[in-house]
Amino acid sequence: MNYDRSNAGVSRRDFLKISAAGAAALMLPGGRLFGAALEDSTDIWVLHGQDNKALMQKAMEIIFENGGLGKNVKNVALKVNAAWTRTPAQGANTHPELVDVFIEKTLESGAKHIVVPEHPCRPGRESFPRSGIIQVVKKYKQKMVDLGQDRKSFTDVTLPKAEELKKAKVAAEFLEADAVVNMPVAKHHSGAKLTMAMKNWMGAVADRGFWHRNDLHQCIADFSTYMKPTWTVIDATRTMMDKGPQGPARTLKTPNLLIVCRDQVAADAYTSQLFHSSIDAVKYLRIARDSKIGQTDIAKMNVKKIEVS
Amino acid sequence: MKLRRMVRWLVRLCFLALAVFLIMGGPLPQTVDVSLPWLRRVVPAVSPLVAFSETLSQRQWYLGIFWLVPPLAVLVMAVWRGTWFCRWLCPAGTSYGIASAITRWKKPTILLRRRIAPVLFFAIIFASIFGLPQFLSLDPLSSFGRLAGGVSYTAAWIPGLILPVFLIASLFQPMVWCSQFCPLGYGLGLVQSLVRHPRKTISRERRGILFGLAVGIPVSLVLPKIFRRKTIPILPPGAGDITKFSAACTRCYACVAACPAKIITVRATGGLSELFIPEIDLKAGTQVCTESCNACTLVCPTGAIKQLKLKQKQHIQIARAKVIRENCIAWANGATCMVCDEYCPYSAIDIVYKPEDEFQDIPLPMVNPGRCRGCGYCRAACVSPNPDKAIKILPVEKQKKVRDDAG
Numbered sequence: 133m134n135y136d137r138s139n140a141g142v143s144r145r146d147f148l149k150i151s152a153a154g155a156a157a158l159m160l161p162g163g164r165l166f167g168a169a170l171e172d173s174t175d176i177w178v179l180h181g182q183d184n185k186a187l188m189q190k191a192m193e194i195i196f197e198n199g200g201l202g203k204n205v206k207n208v209a210l211k212v213n214a215a216w217t218r219t220p221a222q223g224a225n226t227h228p229e230l231v232d233v234f235i236e237k238t239l240e241s242g243a244k245h246i247v248v249p250e251h252p253c254r255p256g257r258e259s260f261p262r263s264g265i266i267q268v269v270k271k272y273k274q275k276m277v278d279l280g281q282d283r284k285s286f287t288d289v290t291l292p293k294a295e296e297l298k299k300a301k302v303a304a305e306f307l308e309a310d311a312v313v314n315m316p317v318a319k320h321h322s323g324a325k326l327t328m329a330m331k332n333w334m335g336a337v338a339d340r341g342f343w344h345r346n347d348l349h350q351c352i353a354d355f356s357t358y359m360k361p362t363w364t365v366i367d368a369t370r371t372m373m374d375k376g377p378q379g380p381a382r383t384l385k386t387p388n389l390l391i392v393c394r395d396q397v398a399a400d401a402y403t404s405q406l407f408h409s410s411i412d413a414v415k416y417l418r419i420a421r422d423s424k425i426g427q428t429d430i431a432k433m434n435v436k437k438i439e440v441s
Numbered sequence: 442m443k444l445r446r447m448v449r450w451l452v453r454l455c456f457l458a459l460a461v462f463l464i465m466g467g468p469l470p471q472t473v474d475v476s477l478p479w480l481r482r483v484v485p486a487v488s489p490l491v492a493f494s495e496t497l498s499q500r501q502w503y504l505g506i507f508w509l510v511p512p513l514a515v516l517v518m519a520v521w522r523g524t525w526f527c528r529w530l531c532p533a534g535t536s537y538g539i540a541s542a543i544t545r546w547k548k549p550t551i552l553l554r555r556r557i558a559p560v561l562f563f564a565i566i567f568a569s570i571f572g573l574p575q576f577l578s579l580d581p582l583s584s585f586g587r588l589a590g591g592v593s594y595t596a597a598w599i600p601g602l603i604l605p606v607f608l609i610a611s612l613f614q615p616m617v618w619c620s621q622f623c624p625l626g627y628g629l630g631l632v633q634s635l636v637r638h639p640r641k642t643i644s645r646e647r648r649g650i651l652f653g654l655a656v657g658i659p660v661s662l663v664l665p666k667i668f669r670r671k672t673i674p675i676l677p678p679g680a681g682d683i684t685k686f687s688a689a690c691t692r693c694y695a696c697v698a699a700c701p702a703k704i705i706t707v708r709a710t711g712g713l714s715e716l717f718i719p720e721i722d723l724k725a726g727t728q729v730c731t732e733s734c735n736a737c738t739l740v741c742p743t744g745a746i747k748q749l750k751l752k753q754k755q756h757i758q759i760a761r762a763k764v765i766r767e768n769c770i771a772w773a774n775g776a777t778c779m780v781c782d783e784y785c786p787y788s789a790i791d792i793v794y795k796p797e798d799e800f801q802d803i804p805l806p807m808v809n810p811g812r813c814r815g816c817g818y819c820r821a822a823c824v825s826p827n828p829d830k831a832i833k834i835l836p837v838e839k840q841k842k843v844r845d846d847a848g
Contacts, residue, residue, distance in 0.1 A: 217733065217786075253784060253822075258733055322792055322804055323779035341780075341824035345770055348777040349802070375788050415777070415802045 173434045174427040176402055177392040181440030184369055187390045188233035190440045191365055194392055196241060201311035201362050206244045209309035210234065211361070213317050213332055214263040214276075215253040216378045223370040224379045226317045228264035230367055230390070234315065235272045246272070249305040251279035251335045253378075279303050279336075286338040294354035295423075296346045301338035306359065314361040314396055318368040318403045320376030324348055325414050327377055328403050329364045329396035330356045349415035356397060356425050364396040366403050373407065397426020398433055405430070449528070453535040460484050460532035464589040466699060478699045478736035481589070482508075484532065485693040486742035488582045489516040490562075490625045494569035495577075495689060495743045503744030516632065523633035527619060527626045533581035533604060534619055534626075540608045541615035550613040556620065558627035559646055563653020564660065565624055571661035573688045575714060579603065581618070581625055583693035583742075590694025596709035600692045600717050669712035674720035675815065675836045677705055677737040678730065678757040679747035682839040687715040689745035694719060696737035696746055702728040704817075705737060721759065723817040723834045730759065730816045732786045755787075756843050760815025760834045762789070762808045769831035770824070771805050779804050781819035781832055787843075789813040808832075814843060 177194050181187045195201070201208060212231055218224035235246050248269050252259045256278030260266035269276040277285070286301035306312055316332035323344070324331050333355045334340050343351035368389040372381035387406055393399040397420045401411050411417040411428055421428040466481045485491065489512035492504060504512075515526050527534045565576045577583070584603040592601065607618040619626050634642045643650075665684060673683055677696055680686040697705045697719050708720040721730060738749040749757065764781070766772035771779065782790035782804075789812035792804040808819075817834050825831040 322782040322790075323777055325801075325804075344778040344780055344824045345776060345826060377783050378786065378788075380788075412800060415800065 173432055174393065174395050174398045175434045175436065176395075176398055177390075177436045177438060178402070179390040179392065179438050179440050180388055182388055183440070184227055184229040185233050187369070187388075187440050188230045188365075189237070190438065191390050191392045192233060192237040194438075195363055196237075198394075200241060201238065201243070201313070205242070205310040207309045207311075208238055208243045208246045209306045209312045210246055210248045211306065211312065211314045211316070211332055211336060212248055212250060212265055213315075213327075213335065214248075214250045214256075214260050214265045215335055217254045217258045217262045218379060219262060220264050221370070222379050223317060223319055223372045223381065223384055224377060225259070225263035226265065226315050226367050227369055228268045230315065230365070230369075231265050232268045232271070234313070234365070235268065235274060239272060243311075246274040247277060247305045247309070248274065249277040249279050249285070249303045249336065251303070251337065251340075256280055277303070277305060279338075283338065289358070291354055291358040293357035295350050297343065297351040297354035300342075300355065300358075302359070303336050306336055311362040312359070314364045316364075316366055317371075318366050318391075318406065319372040319379075320374050320381070320407065322376060324352060324416065326400075326404055326407055328366050328400045329361075330400050330416060330420070333359050349419055352416040353419040353423065353425055356420065357423075361396055362394070364391075364393050364399045366391040366399050368403055368406060371406060395426045397428060401426075401428040402430060402433065402435070452529055453538065456530050457532045457535040460585065464586045464695070464698070466589075478739045481586070481695040481699050481740040482742050483511070485580070485583045485586045485691065485695060487511045487515060488580050488625055488742075489513070489519075490565070490628050491577060491580050491583065491691055491743055494565055494574040495745075497566070498569040498572050498574045499689060499744060500572075503747075505748075508742075515629070519629040519632040520636050521633075524626055524630050526629055527623070531581060531626075533585045534616075534623075536585070536604065536608060537611045537616055537618050540611035543612055544615045549615055552610060552614045552617060553621050556627075558622055558624055559649025560652040560656060561622065562624040562627045562631070563650050564657035565653075567654050567657030568661035571658055573661035573665060573714060574691075575660050575664060575688075576624070577743075578692040578717075579622070579624055580691055581623055583691040586693040586695055586698075590696070590698030594697070594707035596717050597692075597694060597697070597707040601694075665712065665714040667713045669715070670710055672710075673836045673838065674708050674711070674718070675723065675760045675834065676840065677719060677721055677746050678735070678754050678759050678840065679738045679741075679749045680745060680759075680840065681747070683711075683715060683718075686745050687711075687718045689743050690718050691743050691745075692717050692719075693742060695740040695742065699736040699740040701734060701736060702731065704728045704730060723760070723815075723820060726817070726820045726823070726830050729818045729821050730814075731818075732814075732816065755814070756845070758814050758837060758841050758843050760817075760836050761810055761813045762815060762817075762819050763833045763835055764806050764808055765829070765831050765833060768825050768827040768829060769806065770826075771803060772831075775803050777803055778824065779806060780822045780824050781806050784818045784822035786816065786818060787812050787814055790819060812843060 179187050179190050212226040214225050216224040220227050266276045285304040287304045289302050290299050314329050316329050318328045321327040331352050368387045370386045372379050373383040375381045391399050391403050463480050463483045492512040518525050568575050587601045610617045704721050705719050706722045708718050732755050735749050735751050735754040738746050770776040789809050791807045791809045794801045820832040823830040823832050
């Protein structure tokens with residue numbers, strides 16, 4: 133959901149509740165909301181630097197200079213990737229240093245609660261500590277939710293613009309938050325070819341198997357018509373070039389990049405360049421282009437490259 | 442005298458309670474944030490008969506210094522005080538003692554006059570020399586431990602019945618197990634008298650020795666060859682192969698009890714020497730032999746399951762996965778899936794594409810047999826709507842070490 137542009141007087145929480153009731157198409161001019169990113173040139177910040185914490189501090193500066201997380205934001209939900217029992221250096225999960233700075237700066241900005249729900253692929257009791265993320269979340273006395281164990285928050289929603297994934301059970305933490313930030317890690321993925329921001333939402337739903345059985349790429353694109361985070365920060369500090377999503381990778385590159393954008397589709401399209409010469413290589417990006425879910429044309433993006441030392 | 446008897450009962454009951462605690466592997470208080478799987482090993486590992494016979498049959502020292510101490514201590518005590526262990530510490534003996542106490546008020550019924558313990562003892566020793574310690578499952582400490590692990594599996598009831606049956610028998614003939622059957626108790630008594638009067642003891646026990654020879658050697662040579670099945674089971678990591686494993690296993694089921702995923706079950710079929718061995722059952726496809734667990738290798742008191750560090754366990758191939766293409770939504774329906782590969786902790790699933798797939802949108806899974814450990818993650822993760830799923834886990838003849846750089 134684009135906070136800066138949508139002054140319709142409908143909060144994110146209300147919007148999602150309405151769309152959960154299936155009435156979104158009537159209440160909101162969908163074309164304006166979702167099409168906005170396509171009309172203007174999309175701002176995208178690409179930060180380069182060796183120090184993860186400095187990178188993330190710069191990213192948070194950019195976020196707060198450009199509208200922040202919204203007005204009177206108290207509850208923030210952060211979608212990381214902590215699905216695998218792998219160390220931060222292996223690049224299968226979001227780097228905990230980025231999460232650290234995000235929580236620190238978000239709390240400083242006046243948010244009261246930050247919740248980090250994740251539906252991991254390995255038992256959360258193994259993957260969360262190995263990822264290093266739960267330690268960081270606990271350091272700031274915030275909450276990390278293991279959706280694999282604690283399934284009661286999964287809430288039925290309908291996705292009015294979806295082709296395949298018309299219904300899903302989504303973790304209520306994301307539906308009820310005032311602002312949602314998507315902070316995935318970019319890496320190779322054997323099924324979807326690449327996983328970045330759009331695919332990261334598979335860790336917010338109850339039944340991932342449905343996606344696989346019913347056109348994975350279409351479902352990934354479908355969910356992005358529904359879940360529009362306030363900001364997307366893609367961790368490309370180190371990228372698994374093969375053997376994803378779990379690794380360990382045979383080729384681990386260190387682009388040392390953070391990609392910051394409001395439009396997660398644009399962020400994915402830009403980041404895909406690290407792996408493939410064209411977005412055509414990734415089917416869900418082709419679908420996103422054809423269905424205009426977000427900006428996929430890099431030429432139409434206002435790319436701001438920033439060196440962080 | 443009365444005080445001495447009371448003290449002895451107090452000590453025995455305390456050790457019985459301790460033994461129950463140990464074979465249950467706790468329960469440890471919730472505040473203790475570690476699980477100690479080796480607790481389950483303690484009771485069956487105390488038996489010097491198990492330690493001695495296993496070392497004989499495996500022809501190697503399988504015990505570390507730490508695990509050598511308890512059986513050695515019992516043995517040393519036996520030299521000095523004979524069956525002292527039976528009368529003070531043995532949890533099975535204490536259980537029988539409680540049942541036998543009831544017969545104090547009525548006239549005992551003698552069920553068995555002859556003592557067959559010498560035959561059992563020597564049969565175990567001679568069978569062990571020939572590589573198959575078959576009757577070792579009669580060891581009272583293994584019988585006692587069996588109560589924790591075996592009860593959930595029907596096949597385990599038969600070996601598991603030893604303790605309950607003799608508890609009932611003790612109601613008629615007091616201490617019938619300990620006096621007439623127990624090979625461990627007999628062995629401990631024998632050690633003492635051997636040290637004191639070697640010549641006299643051997644001539645007194647020659648009947649038992651001869652019978653033991655007559656039973657033990659044929660059993661160790663013939664039994665493994667009878668009723669062997671073509672199908673082989675999946676064995677716990679470190680078990681090697683079925684012949685070695687079924688020979689060394691005393692059926693204490695410590696591994697069955699210790700497995701947190703509850704995938705180690707008790708095998709109902711197989712040849713005579715393979716009866717009731719523990720096996721890994723991945724058919725349900727819900728649980729896996731996870732790479733972060735080596736519990737079963739830490740609890741085995743006999744070395745039937747070799748003690749493995751986590752790193753070593755992660756490189757043992759216990760089985761192999763096979764994709765059933767007709768059931769696979771990628772191979773059969775052209776879906777984009779590869780969940781099997783996502784969940785594989787060992788990168789053992791390779792991706793292939795059909796030549797007509799221009800953008801390579803539909804990756805197809807192929808198991809790399811050089812890397813597959815047979816842990817079952819792929820089967821558990823498989824989202825195929827077919828109830829059989831699209832991945833089978835097949836047993837391997839012999840467990841082998843997988844190199845990290847393989848394939």
